[in-house]
Amino acid sequence: MAHLEVSRVTKRYGNTVAVDNVSFSAEPGRILGLLGPNGAGKTSTIRMITYIAVPDAGTVRYDGRTVGPWSQQRMGYLPEESGLYKRLGVKEQLVYLGTLKGLSQETAADRADHWLDRFDATDWADMTIEELSKGMQQKVQFIATLLHDPSLLIFDEPFSGLDPINADLLRDIILELRRDDRTILFASHRMEQVEQLCDDICLMAEGDVVLQGPLRDVKAQFGQNTLVLEFDGDDAFLDELVAAGQVRVNTRSAHRAELTLADGTDARPVLDRALDHTDELYRYERVAPPLNEIFVEVVGEAEAQRMREEAAADTD
Amino acid sequence: MSFHKIWLILRSEFWRRVRSKAFVLATLLVPFGAILLFAAPALFGYLADQTDExxxxxxxxxxxxxxxxxxxxxxxxxxxxxxxxxxxxxxxxxxxxxxxxxxxxxxxxxxxxxxxxxxxxxxxxxxxxxxxxxxxxxxxxxxxxxxxxxxDVLSIVDSDVGLATRKLSEDEGTTDDSTLAYTAIGYVMAFAIYFAVFFYGQYVMQGVIEEKSSRVVEVIVSSVRPFELLMGKVLGIGAMGLTQMVTWAALATGGMAAIGPVLALFFAPSDLGASPGASPDALREAAGISVPTIPLDLIVWFILFFVGGFLLYASLFAAVGSAVEQQQDAQNLLLPVMTPLILPILFLVFIIESPNATVSVVTSIIPFFSPILMVLRIAITSVPLWEVVTAFVLLVGAFVGMIWVAGRIYRVGILSYGKTPSLREIARWATYR
Structure with a gap:
């Protein structure tokens, strides 16, 4: 199985530079998380990988060759916004999209049956897309992405619109695809999904790659400066810690807090405070920072805030 | 460019539309409506005659x-x-x-x-x-x-004479002069091409807008080149248009053949002034309904110019469609597409009156006008072959060029969302890498 290599790629639209001299690579059998808020250049980058757009400078290579119509046949792309013909039947649609990827009519029909069965969706075969719920549409879109058995898969926000059960089903299939040694690119601005799924990450902001590497290495690089507390009782001690400049609060609710230690602060005093002030302490853990915090550190609070808002809007 | 993919898209676009209820209804209802439109005045006239004793x-x-x-x-x-x-x-x-x-x-x-x-x-x-x-x-x-x-004088005063017109043919002899009938045929054909290009062009535009607003276009162009999608769509809808027009032509021919027998059911030959025992065709002619035979070369040129005109305009409609997200936003951008399509309609009457004037010859050779005007001239007058061939070659050149330009605009347009672009921005898209 082959790897994907994006090297020194630049794309301009009019006077805007959407992607600026970006390089990264994705390996077979691993999932690369492409992260960043809207406008970071993720979609433009993906469009160049999928050969929907051509870079102004730099090259995108798959399996050692510059991408083109040949690589489109070996690649499955699930775009961020689901795109299907509204008034076309589910199966007919899948077969059509499959033949456009080079499958024969018969093979496409067989595979469509197989996947519809896998998703418990055989009953929908003759329904039109507009008759389906958003989640059902997303499943059909997912099937369309896999139908031609691609070796390179690109998922842009694949879980949007799915209920937890179907999201799990989808995650299982994505992990299965990884076991088959396929190269998988997973674009999202939902940090927790990226943390759960990805082996490597590539963080983009304003057309640049600001951070990349294996997820574990990236996290190790930022040390274990994060504390997670779960407790019962008065949480006023948290305010005191903040006022004293010892910690920053990442997330906080009635019984849980995630804190970042300020530079030069030890973790021990925080534990003491917690033991003194809470009625019960269920959890005290010192961990690597979540991706979200890493992102804040790399690109600044404003950008990170924007991304959190987008992620929140997505879950609606 | 993969002709196989263009074919796959063409086939899907064609079938999806041809089997839709809207298409079947339109194909059957339009001739019905046309019959009503033509038959109604005659019917009313007949009824009026009956009651007005x-x-x-x-x-x-x-x-x-x-x-x-x-x-x-x-x-x-x-x-x-x-x-x-x-x-x-x-x-x-x-x-x-x-x-x-x-x-x-x-x-x-x-x-x-x-x-x-x-x-x-x-x-x-x-x-x-x-x-x-x-x-x-x-x-x-x-x-x-x-x-x-x-x-004698009295009978002279009372007599009426008819006026028959005959036309000199190239070889010796004369033929019936059907100037009037051919003018009508030319007129109908010119309008048929105008409406066909207009409606099927709108279809193309609508199809492009639907694909773009439902975002399916992004999935398709991750499988085929935008140009292949554009060509498949334009040709698929063109094939749908031809199917519809051929169906109508068949229905019209069948209808004409049926007029005689139908008349025979309702009228005695003497009612129509025909001799007893007259054939259905004779009855039809007696009823004043004549079927001029349309020369084969006119039919061939009609089809060629329709196809050429459709390809020329449909690619422009597609380019406009690619720039917008909803039909309403297309209105302003359509102006430069609609203007050259409507202009020849303004020349129709002049060309019918003087089909061989220099203005007529020149306008009928210009690519954007020729699908309508050259067909009209071929119908009503003998157009030198070189004029027809020149017009057609220029038309082919124009649609090849336009499809190329439209393809470049389309490629950028289908992936651009947000504010509706100005014409100038759209023109700039054609220069993007």
């Missing part, structure tokens, strides 16, 4: 005209001479015994007076011209007789 009382003060006037009466118009005071005649009209009464004063005989028709409703145009003709004829005869004209 008029009885007119004649008050003949000359004492000489009533008899000959009565002789001119027919099925729909009966004259009754009356010899009663005006009052009682008027009463009879008011009571509905007569539809009206005609007063012929003595002064008619020396050509100074005028006849007067009195009625409750006024009578209508048909009756008026009918009465006018008959009274004039009777008065003229009577005055000629008084002046001592012989029976």
């Amino acid at each position: 008029q009885t007119v009382a004649v008050v003949d003060e000359t004492g000489r005209l009533a008899d000959s006037l009565m002789a001119t009466g027919g099925e729909s118009l009966t004259f009754r001479p009356v010899d009663a005071p005006t009052d009682s005649v008027r009463r009879a009209v008011r009571s509905g015994q007569y539809d009206g009464y005609l007063r012929l004063p003595t002064s008619l005989l020396d050509g100074t007076g005028e006849a007067t028709y009195y009625s409750m409703e006024g009578g209508g145009l048909t009756l008026r011209s009918d009465l006018d003709t008959r009274v004039n004829r009777v008065v003229r005869r009577s005055r000629l007789a008084t002046a001592g004209a012989s029976a």
